[in-house]
Amino acid sequence: xxxxxxxxxxxxxxxxxxxxxxxxxxxxxxxxxxxxxxxxxxxxxxxxxxxxxxxxxxxxxxxxxxxxxxxxxxxxxxxxxxxxxxxxxxxxxxxxxxxxxxxxxxxxxxxxxxxxxxxxxxxxxxxxxxxxxxxxxxxxxxxxxxxxxxxxxxxxxxxxxxxxxxxxxxxxxxxxxxxxxxxxxxxxxxxxxxxxxxxxxxxxxxxxxxxxxxxxxxxxxxxxxxxxxxxxxxxxxxxxxxxxxxxxxxxxxxxxxxxxxxxxxxxxxxxxxxxxxxxxxxxxxxxxxxxxxxxxxxxxxxxxxxxxxxxxxxxxxxxxxxxxxxxxxxxxxxxxxxxxxxxxxxxxxxxxxxxxxxxxxxxxxxxxxxxxxxxxxxxxxxxxxxxxxxxxxxxxxxxxxxxxxxxxxxxxxxxxx
Amino acid sequence: xxxxxxxxxxxxxxxxxxxxxxxxxxxxxxxxxxxxxxxxxxxxxxxxxxxxxxxxxxxxxxxxxxxxxxxxxxxxxxxxxxxxxxxxxxxxxxxxxxxxxxxxxxxxxxxxxxxxxxxxxxxxxxxxxxxxxxxxxxxxxxxxxxxxxxxxxxxxxxxxxxxxxxxxxxxxxxxxxxxxxxxxxxxxxxxxxxxxxxxxxxxxxxxxxxxxxxxxxxxxxxxxxxxxxxxxxxxxxxxxxxxxxxxxxxxxxxxxxxxxxxxxxxxxxxxxxxxxxxxxxxxxxxxxxxxxxxxxxxxxxxxxxxxxxxxxxxxxxxxxxxxxxxxxxxxxxxxxxxxxxxxxxxxxxxxxxxxxxxxxxxxxxxxxxxxxxxxxxxxxxxxxxxxxxxxxxxxxxxxxxxxxxxxxxxxxxxxxxxxxxxxxxxxxxxxxxxxxxxxxxxxxxxxxxxxxxxxxxxxxxxxxxxxxxxxxxxxx
Numbered sequence: 001x002x003x004x005x006x007x008x009x010x011x012x013x014x015x016x017x018x019x020x021x022x023x024x025x026x027x028x029x030x031x032x033x034x035x036x037x038x039x040x041x042x043x044x045x046x047x048x049x050x051x052x053x054x055x056x057x058x059x060x061x062x063x064x065x066x067x068x069x070x071x072x073x074x075x076x077x078x079x080x081x082x083x084x085x086x087x088x089x090x091x092x093x094x095x096x097x098x099x100x101x102x103x104x105x106x107x108x109x110x111x112x113x114x115x116x117x118x119x120x121x122x123x124x125x126x127x128x129x130x131x132x133x134x135x136x137x138x139x140x141x142x143x144x145x146x147x148x149x150x151x152x153x154x155x156x157x158x159x160x161x162x163x164x165x166x167x168x169x170x171x172x173x174x175x176x177x178x179x180x181x182x183x184x185x186x187x188x189x190x191x192x193x194x195x196x197x198x199x200x201x202x203x204x205x206x207x208x209x210x211x212x213x214x215x216x217x218x219x220x221x222x223x224x225x226x227x228x229x230x231x232x233x234x235x236x237x238x239x240x241x242x243x244x245x246x247x248x249x250x251x252x253x254x255x256x257x258x259x260x261x262x263x264x265x266x267x268x269x270x271x272x273x274x275x276x277x278x279x280x281x282x283x284x285x286x287x288x289x290x291x292x293x294x295x296x297x298x299x300x301x302x303x304x305x306x307x308x309x310x311x312x313x314x315x316x317x318x319x320x321x322x323x324x325x326x327x328x329x330x331x332x333x334x335x336x337x338x339x340x341x342x343x344x345x346x347x348x349x350x351x352x353x354x355x356x357x358x359x360x361x362x363x364x365x366x367x368x369x370x371x372x373x374x375x376x377x378x379x380x381x382x383x384x385x386x387x388x389x390x391x392x393x394x395x396x397x398x399x400x401x402x403x404x405x406x407x408x409x410x411x412x413x414x415x416x417x
Numbered sequence: 418x419x420x421x422x423x424x425x426x427x428x429x430x431x432x433x434x435x436x437x438x439x440x441x442x443x444x445x446x447x448x449x450x451x452x453x454x455x456x457x458x459x460x461x462x463x464x465x466x467x468x469x470x471x472x473x474x475x476x477x478x479x480x481x482x483x484x485x486x487x488x489x490x491x492x493x494x495x496x497x498x499x500x501x502x503x504x505x506x507x508x509x510x511x512x513x514x515x516x517x518x519x520x521x522x523x524x525x526x527x528x529x530x531x532x533x534x535x536x537x538x539x540x541x542x543x544x545x546x547x548x549x550x551x552x553x554x555x556x557x558x559x560x561x562x563x564x565x566x567x568x569x570x571x572x573x574x575x576x577x578x579x580x581x582x583x584x585x586x587x588x589x590x591x592x593x594x595x596x597x598x599x600x601x602x603x604x605x606x607x608x609x610x611x612x613x614x615x616x617x618x619x620x621x622x623x624x625x626x627x628x629x630x631x632x633x634x635x636x637x638x639x640x641x642x643x644x645x646x647x648x649x650x651x652x653x654x655x656x657x658x659x660x661x662x663x664x665x666x667x668x669x670x671x672x673x674x675x676x677x678x679x680x681x682x683x684x685x686x687x688x689x690x691x692x693x694x695x696x697x698x699x700x701x702x703x704x705x706x707x708x709x710x711x712x713x714x715x716x717x718x719x720x721x722x723x724x725x726x727x728x729x730x731x732x733x734x735x736x737x738x739x740x741x742x743x744x745x746x747x748x749x750x751x752x753x754x755x756x757x758x759x760x761x762x763x764x765x766x767x768x769x770x771x772x773x774x775x776x777x778x779x780x781x782x783x784x785x786x787x788x789x790x791x792x793x794x795x796x797x798x799x800x801x802x803x804x805x806x807x808x809x810x811x812x813x814x815x816x817x818x819x820x821x822x823x824x825x826x827x828x829x830x831x832x833x834x835x836x837x838x839x840x841x842x843x844x845x846x847x848x849x850x851x852x853x854x855x856x857x858x859x860x861x862x863x864x865x866x867x868x869x870x871x872x873x874x875x876x877x878x879x880x881x882x883x884x885x886x887x888x889x890x891x892x893x
Contacts, residue, residue: 044501079500081614118683121614128619128875129500153874155691162681167597167618168676168695174618179501 006013032077036411040076044131044180046225048141048190051134052161053082053351054384057108059136060095061123062088066391067342069132069399071367081127083165086120089291093120096164100384103291103377108384122164129178133171134160137192138207140217141170144224153229162228172224179230184401186237186347188214188329189220192322193387195250201311202287210349211328215248218329222336232245233409235401236337238330243319246361247386251284251308252268253364254291264298270308272316285314288365288386295367326410343408350400354393359373442732442754445488445535448845448886452833453791454805456748458736459642459652464845464890468532468566471640471654471736472578475528475568481521486845486888488514493883494541494823496549496860498876508542521684526570528578534657535561537729539768541821543755545593548620548821549860555591556821560584561661564638567722574644582662584635586661588727589629590821594694594718596623596674598864602711605685615682621709622672623699624718630665630725650742655751658758659729667766669718671696693800714855717885725764730755742796748805754789756812779868782812792829801835811856816869819856823878833886 009014014103031038045051052059054068061084064070073080086093094111096119102109110116137158145152166174175183191209197209209217242248251270258266273283290312297304314322330346337344355361362383366372378386381393389397398416406413445451447466457474461467464484467474494507497815520530537560543549561584568578572729596615613619636659642652676695681688689698693706736750764776785807795801811825818825833847859873 121610122616124611124614126611126619128611130618155680157680159691160682163676163682164616167616167621168674168679169618179503305797 006109009338014338021415034077034412034414036409036413037077039182039409039411040078040413041181042131042178042230043069043073043078043080043182043184044132044175044178045072045186046175047134047182047184047186048137049134049158049387050133051186051187052136052165053110053132053394054136055388055394056099056101057383057384057385057388058095058097058099058110058118060085060099061095062087063095063099063391064132065134066394068394068397068401069134069392071395071416072401072413073131075398075402077414080131081129081321082132083127083130083330084123084125084364086123086279088120092116096120096267102374103288103365103384103386104296104373106293109316119160119164125173130166130174131178133166133174134186135171137161137190138171138187138213140187140221141209143187144217144221165311172221174224176228179228181230181232183225183231183234184237185211185221185225185234188218188333189242191329192239192325193242195322196242196245196285196287196291196314199289199312203285203314203322205318205321206321208325211325211332214329215332215370218332219338222340227341233342234337234340235343235405236333238333238344238348239326240351241323241348242387243282243314243322244348244351244361245387246363246382247288248285248314249288249291249364251286251306251313254286257295257364261295263301263303265303265305266297267305267309270306270307270313274316274320276320276323276414280323282316282319284308284316287312287314287317292365292367293353299367312352320337343404345401345404347397350396354396357381420479429639436465442537443488443490443514443535443732444752445847445849445884445886446536447484447849448486448488448833448888449489449803449835451849451886452805452845452847453748453793454789454807454829454831454849456736456738456750456751456789456791456805457652458640458654458734459650460736460748460784461612461652461740462845464519464536464843464888465530465532466516467568467578467640468518468520468530468580469536469562470636471642471652471734472566472580472641473521473576473640473642473652474639475490475520475530475578476526476570476576476642478520478522478528479508479525481519481893482522484514484516484518484888484890485893486886488516489885490514491883491885492540492880494771494880496547496820496823496878498548498860500875505544505547508544509540510542512540514538520566527626528566528568530566532564532580533561533639534564535559537659539822541823543820547709547820548862549882550593550622551595551598552819552862553590553592553821555589557587557589559587561586562636562659566638568640576642578640580636580638580810582656582659583727584634584636584659584661584729586634586659586663586727586729588661588663588665590626591628592626593622593672594624594626595619596621596699599623601684602713603684604685605687606661616696617676619676623674624694624714624882625670625672627668627670628665628723630663630723632661633695634659634661636729650738652734652736654733654736658731658755661727661729662724663727664722664724667723668720669714671699671714678828690701702810702840710756718844720766721766722723723766725762727762728758730758734845741766746795748789748791748793750787750789750791752789752809754785754787754812756782757784758782759812774825777866780817781814782817783802783814785810789883799837803831803833805831807831814825815857815874816871818856818874818878820858820860820864821858823858823880825854825878827851841891843890843892845886845888845890847884849884849886851880851882851884853880862880 015400031041053064098110192206255266334344362379444455446469449462457470461470461474462529517533564580566580628815640654678693684724732754738748759782762778789807791805793803831849857874
């Protein structure tokens, strides 16, 4: 009897043990299989239009898939979803909005036909969550606020992206859904960019987020990311010195150009500058939206004059303020990275290198009839809006990030495809 | 009607799956039988539960007996998603399944009785934050069988029995609707365009749905026991299918999204102004939304009748019992349940004459087999102890494991005892542990009446349960 009971007990124990085996192999998610790959299991990119993939004043799937975080995620071998916008030329769908194909017309010519919808819808294949939570027009405040509660920057057409890309939730809210293990944060460009896009008074301080305010907001953003509790590492990218964008040209370049356009007069006040350091100088800057019509009118044989004391032109003092502000932004961002043991990457190093090649970043737009007026009016590194990186530069950013991350975190992310 | 058509494709994507439960076929219909893993087709317990386990067991009774019992189900389950490895646990309450049996030996050969038991039922409750809320966050199925029973001892070795079951059925489903999946019923928007294509994120609740229906139907129960020798018995038991033609009511309640249109949104020929609340947009037209309002809660999602047909499947049990010396009895049962009767389910909204709200769901359940082993030892006139083990397969195919019924293969272990409290009073206690194999499943249902595939599976369901049975018998 005792023997029989022992057998029964043994059989039951074995059955219990067999039943208790947890079937881990039933899960499908696996961390990337290379050195340090676990950190990149769930990668989220915060940012604005550059991170979203915006080019030539437009956004669509073709451009989104060329964005640096998408390329970086491919290299990381990690699943990465972005809010895809239909790009189906055969159905007359080119994006939201359709990208600019020719900047020198008024208004700029965009891809498609007159019947092309202003905004093609999101792809019907909706991802379960988003890894690229960036949206065009985002500044640091808009990442931070819950459901875009006040205070907010002035209303903008790009506000539509808050709903269209993020479903009315903030970047932080969408990111939190993902429990990211790794993040890149590239935000702050729009806190200063409005100053060069302002068609009323370019360069004015009112368009710029004060550095102290920026620092407070950025620190709050980082505290929020910390509160996820899942992030193991990240990269904080610095703010671009927007005076280096080819959307604005130095006054001295316009001054030199008048030699080739006899009907255009450029006053000597456009030669003003101020040395900031051994390598940096602040100039007078002429925004494209102000300078291009003058050039076009003069090229058509109608005399016109560029006076750099005009409020549409960014003065040296305003430029100094913008450059100084960005430097202070980047100081705060770098400090936040250092405090967390994260990587800080200053994109201006890369952009300065590109600017050394005047075919990559043109100091003066390639106005018609220049052969590059259609293909790369601001240079091969910049898309047709004069502000956003081209596909080639997006890839360069991804490659730079891949190298810098591997060096900083001793990881082995494969090369960007 | 047009709006109805547009909304038809995503409603109630999962409603009837709640009923496809092999694992929730409740076999614990008496503490005595529960203690020996539900075996008893060849030798039912003497507490009257033979009415469920084999009606032939009532033949040859002496005197009368009334038994009242309850089985308490402490269900523990969870879903762990593939991507985030986030675990969501069931919120099930302690579920009580009652049994009442009254039996009487009218003659030395004729036994009669009436029983009340619930051999099919389930309750799954998930937190509202769970992604599976769009399939169903609170799902209840109840089937109460009231069975007048008669049994007769045909020969000294053969007894037969049968009963007519009056079955009271009730089904309840509560689910959320996801705005991301909802069609946009605006002019100028291509048919089939969903709110997700305007950016609404998946998981944006905008309506709560409550479905409730009842139906009474009939079924039948037959059994036979053949005593080969004084020690060896064989038994067979068959419970017929119970078909419910349910008729009930569907009610809808708006759930605030708290989303606001952030910039003027032009959907030719309309312009939805910045500041318009998405909740207002779904409601009757308002000035804040430039006079635009989809009014879906007065046109589509109105309280309305709903019907469907569900079948509790038939089941066959074959058993053997052998009395060993020294008060020991060993028992073995084999059970086959015809779950293939649960293949496709059609939900009909009769008021919607277009038929657009109707749903066709493909469950494709498969028949299941269960194997039960039990042993019982009558220690003395007062104490009898017992134990058992059972295994059965899952009915749901790999493509139909959902929040409503995340079931699968199970191993179960039982133990129990009968205590004679006096000359007329007897108490039974039993415990059962259910360990279900982890199983991949999904949280969302396919839209567009599509056949589900394993491609929708997005995580792992785990499940186990503790069952406690207690009953009190009175002899008269």
